[in-house]
Amino acid sequence: MRKLTPLVLCLIVCSLTAYSQNTKKRKTSFNARNSANSDFLDKQWWLGFKAGVNFSKAAVDKSYGVYSPSNYEASVIDKKYDDWSGVGAHATVEVTFTLRQFSLSFQPTYRNSKFSYANHYEWNDAGEPQLILDYKQEQKVDWAELPLLLKYDITQTKLRPYVQVGAYYAFLINANKSVQTTGIDYASGSENKFTEPDIIVGASDLFARKHWGLVFGAGVNYHVGNIRLNLDVMYRKGMSLVNSTENRFGDPRLSGTGDVMDDVKLNNIAVSLGCLFPLRFLSSGFQSIDRP
Numbered sequence: 001m002r003k004l005t006p007l008v009l010c011l012i013v014c015s016l017t018a019y020s021q022n023t024k025k026r027k028t029s030f031n032a033r034n035s036a037n038s039d040f041l042d043k044q045w046w047l048g049f050k051a052g053v054n055f056s057k058a059a060v061d062k063s064y065g066v067y068s069p070s071n072y073e074a075s076v077i078d079k080k081y082d083d084w085s086g087v088g089a090h091a092t093v094e095v096t097f098t099l100r101q102f103s104l105s106f107q108p109t110y111r112n113s114k115f116s117y118a119n120h121y122e123w124n125d126a127g128e129p130q131l132i133l134d135y136k137q138e139q140k141v142d143w144a145e146l147p148l149l150l151k152y153d154i155t156q157t158k159l160r161p162y163v164q165v166g167a168y169y170a171f172l173i174n175a176n177k178s179v180q181t182t183g184i185d186y187a188s189g190s191e192n193k194f195t196e197p198d199i200i201v202g203a204s205d206l207f208a209r210k211h212w213g214l215v216f217g218a219g220v221n222y223h224v225g226n227i228r229l230n231l232d233v234m235y236r237k238g239m240s241l242v243n244s245t246e247n248r249f250g251d252p253r254l255s256g257t258g259d260v261m262d263d264v265k266l267n268n269i270a271v272s273l274g275c276l277f278p279l280r281f282l283s284s285g286f287q288s289i290d291r292p
Helices: 004-042
Strands: 043-062 080-082 087-099 102-106 109-125 128-153 159-185 192-202 210-224 227-238 263-278
Touching: 043 080, 043 109, 043 227, 087 263, 102 159, 109 159, 109 263, 128 210, 159 227, 210 263
Parallel strands: none
Antiparallel strands: 043 087, 043 263, 080 109, 087 102, 087 109, 102 128, 109 128, 128 159, 159 192, 159 210, 210 227, 227 263
């Protein structure tokens, strides 16, 4: 029995050594797989598309008018802007590079923006009204925008909220303007209301060929397999004029309706829905939110 004891002890030591070595191999293999997963998550290219609606506000730098009042302040006939009322549309192609929680995103965009304002004029004689004219002016402008954004993911979960900041440069594609005219004529001794046919003209010459601004926003990504579904809200603050200062009085049809463009910068709020696809390590057995 004593002769067998050293042999039994030797077998136990060998078994423990083999088990320990096997465990180390398993851990090494597991960590290698996790390292590949982390590489996918920490460094990734995304390509996608998004679209949505936007609302604009004209920020007036300086007012201009066709008429110059002689017996009251010119501010009385300043334009009344209808802020955030016109609904525009936009479509975006997004190319994003992600490194851990930070992303650099280039988002070429086609944007249709709308904003409107109203003019009100009165002519009186000895305190009695003679003629009242009201004009409603609506601008529809198409831009090609080139925004560059820096994003930060607040969490690294399946549902990932983020904030973003950047700048954009925009080029004019096309612009149209419509004018609605209504009024009341008292000259005949009675109240005669009238409505003129709408004037619709091409107005590209009234707008600047390019402008730029800053972008601030937030959003959320939701991971479905290897795909990101996206919802974001972006606020664009115009930093340069969107109107042409050289062609302000260039269209006699509009000047005849009492209209001339102010110096304005355009602010915009956009809401978008989209979808992003990863460009690295695509495979059926690996998801973009896998974690060790």
